[in-house]
Every structure is written in C-alpha cells, then in structure tokens.
Amino acid sequence: MKFVIAPDSFKGSLTAKEVSLAIKKGIMKIYPAAKMELVPMADGGEGTVQALTEATKGKFVQEQVTDPLGKQVTASYGLLGNSQTAVIEMSAASGLQFVDENTHDPLKTTTYGMGQLILSALNYGVNKIILGLGGSATNDGGAGMAQALGAKLLDVQGAELPFGGGALDQLDKIDVRELDPRIKDVEILIASDVTNPLTGENGASAIFGPQKGATPAMITQLDRNLTHYAEIIARDLGITIKDVPGGGAAGGLGAGLLAFTNAKMERGIDLVVEYSELKKRAQDADFVFTGEGSIDHQTKFGKTPYGVALATKSVAPTAPVIVLAGNVGDQIESLYHVDSIDAVFSTPSGAKPLKRAIADSAHDIEQVAENIARLIKVI
Structure with a gap:
C-alpha cells in the first residue's frame, strides 16, 4: 500500500511539513508497513x-x-x-x-x-x-x-x-x-x-x-x-x-x-508540482492525502489541494484524493469530479475557540487521518 501525503500548510497553525507528519502518524496506526511518500506543498505563497x-x-x-x-x-x-x-x-x-x-x-x-x-x-x-x-x-x-x-x-x-x-x-x-x-x-x-x-x-x-x-x-x-x-x-x-x-x-x-x-x-x-517532482513521486499511489487550512469552491482556482489532485490523477488515476481542511466552506461539491478531489474531511474535533483549535490541530489532523485509514481498511 502506497500513500502520497502532499498538503499545504494550515496557515497560522502548522507548516506543510508538520501537517504531512501528522497525517502520516495517523495512517501508520492502521497501516504501519505502508509506503509513505511525503511531499509538503505550497501554491506559490507562504511556505x-x-x-x-x-x-x-x-x-x-x-x-x-x-x-x-x-x-x-x-x-x-x-x-x-x-x-x-x-x-x-x-x-x-x-x-x-x-x-x-x-x-x-x-x-x-x-x-x-x-x-x-x-x-x-x-x-x-x-x-x-x-x-x-x-x-x-x-x-x-x-x-x-x-x-x-x-x-x-x-x-x-x-x-x-x-x-x-x-x-x-x-x-x-x-x-x-x-x-x-x-x-x-x-x-x-x-x-x-x-x-x-x-x-x-x-x-x-x-x-x-x-x-x-x-x-x-x-x-x-x-x-x-x-x-x-x-x-x-x-x-x-x-x-x-x-x-x-x-x-x-x-x-x-x-x-x-x-x-x-x-x-x-x-x-x-504548477511550479511547486514541477519542482517537487510530485508526479514522479505519486506514480503507483494507492491513496493521496492533501489539505489546507480552509477549503471552498475557490480552491479550484489555483489552490494546493486542487493542483495536487489534478497532478496525481494524471499519473495515478485510480488513486482517491482525500482532502483534510481546518474549515470547510461553501459549494465544495464543485470540486468533485472524476479527475479531481474525491472526498473532503473537516479536521477540528468539535466546536472550540480559535486558540484551542490551533493548539489541537496536529492531534486533530492525526485523528482524522487515522479514522480515514480505518475506513479504508474495512471497505
């Protein structure tokens, strides 16, 4: 089993590398022997x-x-x-x-x-x-x-x-x-x-x-x-x-x-996808995890999760692309189609003050990744 983990940062909370490590930690609780390809991403801005x-x-x-x-x-x-x-x-x-x-x-x-x-x-x-x-x-x-x-x-x-x-x-x-x-x-x-x-x-x-x-x-x-x-x-x-x-x-x-x-x-x-060699590293992937702090319908206009989805689907078309986000906004249904994002999951574990949500973000991302991995295992 090969997992490609290629998120953006959760701005104000975790770097892309920290998000990647949290997702990896959650998945490995269920798939400890899986191959993990970590490719922290960005969209040309911070990170x-x-x-x-x-x-x-x-x-x-x-x-x-x-x-x-x-x-x-x-x-x-x-x-x-x-x-x-x-x-x-x-x-x-x-x-x-x-x-x-x-x-x-x-x-x-x-x-x-x-x-x-x-x-x-x-x-x-x-x-x-x-x-x-x-x-x-x-x-x-x-x-x-x-x-x-x-x-x-x-x-x-x-x-x-x-x-x-x-x-x-x-x-x-x-x-x-x-x-x-x-x-x-x-x-x-x-x-x-x-x-x-x-x-x-x-x-x-x-x-x-x-x-x-x-x-x-x-x-x-x-x-x-x-x-x-x-x-x-x-x-x-x-x-x-x-x-x-x-x-x-x-x-x-x-x-x-x-x-x-x-x-x-x-x-x-597009530059980050090219110079990180994401497509090469996503070949033969079984699942792709990506994410960002907030996702909505505008994500398809050059944001990291959508770019990751398009890039990885071009080399691993059967690998589902799963997005984790700190905030899930409006009209995300527009992101779903055969060559793009397959599922979106919100990471915060319940309603909480912003300061607490930031402090808990690594734990919450890890927990959601683990739960997704559990679901993968039983289907």
Missing part, C-alpha cells in the same frame, strides 16, 4: 521556500537586507538541490509582517530588500529563480527591486528617487546601464495566481492598497504614480507593462519584474 527546498534536499540562505520601511533585517531564501535554482518569497524581505497599523505606509514602503535577495542568489551562480509574490507590504511597482539590481530611477535634476510608490510621480528617466548584467541570463518564474493589471480599477493600488494601509486619497495617488511609471518604462525601456495580466501582483512588483528582468508569469501550484 513555498520551505516546501521546495526540503523536497529537493536543498539549503537555506540568510541575508541582511532592507525591509519595507528601510530597516535592516535578516531574510532567508532557498537554494534547491540542483544548486542552479533559487526559490524566494518576496515577503521574506518586503512583507506585511514588517509593518503594523501604525507604520504601514504604501507611499513609502519599498521592494529594495527583495532585490537584494535576488542579488544574493546571483552570487550563488543560479540560472533560475522561482519568486513567490504573496504577502507584500509594498506598492512601488518593483521600483525598489530595480534600484537594488542597479537601475537608476532619476528625477528631473538627475537625483535618485527615494523609496516608495509615493515618489514615482517624480520619475523623469530610467538608466539601466549599471543594471547587474547577470540578471539577463537568469530566468525568473513569477509564482502568482493574481491576474490584476498594474493600474486602473482592478489594479494594484485599488484592489490591494487598502490591506497595506492605503486611504482612498492614497489609492488615487498611487495609481496615478504607477501609470506614470509605466509610461516612463515604455519610453525608456521599450516594454509595455501597464495592462499585462498579473502586473499588479505584490503592489506592481509583477510588472517591475517583467520590465527589468527576464521574467514570466506562472501558476504557483
């Missing part, structure tokens, strides 16, 4: 670095970088086992965890530190970077990232622009003569399921600005500034980014990467 680095037996790298507010912090990223690919979560250097309700200011926050992580990866000689864009505290269109890589963003007096999307209206010229030449030889795969453009009513500022502290007046200012930024990029670099789907990801960082690097957009879960 992607850990999932891919561990899956490929790579290593973690720590660097001193600039956080969104200009302070020095320690951030980490992963080098995959092939030593040729880095995996970076932009939030490690430029995420919401570095600001609070008193310090968040999308007019000033910068992606400079994220650019420093890219430079660090270049120093290791990588030829590919997988870059997750979730959890951004910034709205600068990747301007800080470009500055870290050596691009000069100059005002009419020829002075370098200060950090933040609030300064982009002062942009008069972009000079890329000192852009790190190594960046041209590195393929950057942007792991993001966001399809919003850089500007407009569905753009970075309007849709994602409020969660970063932007007031209505700030949103108008930031959107106008990003529009100007895109116009200067089109004029000086010959690259059109204003309406590209996904350009609005991470406060416009998606557009900045397309403008200043050799980047292309990819679905996050």
Whole structure:
C-alpha cells in the first residue's frame, strides 16, 4: 500500500511539513508497513521556500537586507538541490509582517530588500529563480527591486528617487546601464495566481492598497504614480507593462519584474508540482492525502489541494484524493469530479475557540487521518 501525503500548510497553525507528519502518524496506526511518500506543498505563497527546498534536499540562505520601511533585517531564501535554482518569497524581505497599523505606509514602503535577495542568489551562480509574490507590504511597482539590481530611477535634476510608490510621480528617466548584467541570463518564474493589471480599477493600488494601509486619497495617488511609471518604462525601456495580466501582483512588483528582468508569469501550484517532482513521486499511489487550512469552491482556482489532485490523477488515476481542511466552506461539491478531489474531511474535533483549535490541530489532523485509514481498511 502506497500513500502520497502532499498538503499545504494550515496557515497560522502548522507548516506543510508538520501537517504531512501528522497525517502520516495517523495512517501508520492502521497501516504501519505502508509506503509513505511525503511531499509538503505550497501554491506559490507562504511556505513555498520551505516546501521546495526540503523536497529537493536543498539549503537555506540568510541575508541582511532592507525591509519595507528601510530597516535592516535578516531574510532567508532557498537554494534547491540542483544548486542552479533559487526559490524566494518576496515577503521574506518586503512583507506585511514588517509593518503594523501604525507604520504601514504604501507611499513609502519599498521592494529594495527583495532585490537584494535576488542579488544574493546571483552570487550563488543560479540560472533560475522561482519568486513567490504573496504577502507584500509594498506598492512601488518593483521600483525598489530595480534600484537594488542597479537601475537608476532619476528625477528631473538627475537625483535618485527615494523609496516608495509615493515618489514615482517624480520619475523623469530610467538608466539601466549599471543594471547587474547577470540578471539577463537568469530566468525568473513569477509564482502568482493574481491576474490584476498594474493600474486602473482592478489594479494594484485599488484592489490591494487598502490591506497595506492605503486611504482612498492614497489609492488615487498611487495609481496615478504607477501609470506614470509605466509610461516612463515604455519610453525608456521599450516594454509595455501597464495592462499585462498579473502586473499588479505584490503592489506592481509583477510588472517591475517583467520590465527589468527576464521574467514570466506562472501558476504557483504548477511550479511547486514541477519542482517537487510530485508526479514522479505519486506514480503507483494507492491513496493521496492533501489539505489546507480552509477549503471552498475557490480552491479550484489555483489552490494546493486542487493542483495536487489534478497532478496525481494524471499519473495515478485510480488513486482517491482525500482532502483534510481546518474549515470547510461553501459549494465544495464543485470540486468533485472524476479527475479531481474525491472526498473532503473537516479536521477540528468539535466546536472550540480559535486558540484551542490551533493548539489541537496536529492531534486533530492525526485523528482524522487515522479514522480515514480505518475506513479504508474495512471497505
């Protein structure tokens, strides 16, 4: 009997690896001799670095970088086992965890530190970077990232622009003569399921600005500034980014990467499936267990359980795909079909306060996995 265990993290509770181990522990109470293939997963957001680095037996790298507010912090990223690919979560250097309700200011926050992580990866000689864009505290269109890589963003007096999307209206010229030449030889795969453009009513500022502290007046200012930024990029670099789907990801960082690097957009879960070698490891599986903290009808739009189901069914079509979730939402019946998810189980053991539910999550996941294994044994 072969079980493939490939869950995402239960955000705020357990990492994907911890969820995997809890499921394994529950199953092994009933099937102690079964083969267990653990493949902790992610969808390009939080947990992607850990999932891919561990899956490929790579290593973690720590660097001193600039956080969104200009302070020095320690951030980490992963080098995959092939030593040729880095995996970076932009939030490690430029995420919401570095600001609070008193310090968040999308007019000033910068992606400079994220650019420093890219430079660090270049120093290791990588030829590919997988870059997750979730959890951004910034709205600068990747301007800080470009500055870290050596691009000069100059005002009419020829002075370098200060950090933040609030300064982009002062942009008069972009000079890329000192852009790190190594960046041209590195393929950057942007792991993001966001399809919003850089500007407009569905753009970075309007849709994602409020969660970063932007007031209505700030949103108008930031959107106008990003529009100007895109116009200067089109004029000086010959690259059109204003309406590209996904350009609005991470406060416009998606557009900045397309403008200043050799980047292309990819679905996050597809990248994780590929680089974790999930399909190879799922061959001959009898059962597949996956999961995430919360599941509903939106899970089919790029979330981990649905991606795991599609990937494993393509190589092990008779293996049932079983999802464990901390919260089961609406319309999950839309997830069920022959090539996808077969069953969904809620993991909490009864109604309880959130703090208690988080504390009990590993035990509850283990218990549900054991009960499912018991059911498998008798049918």
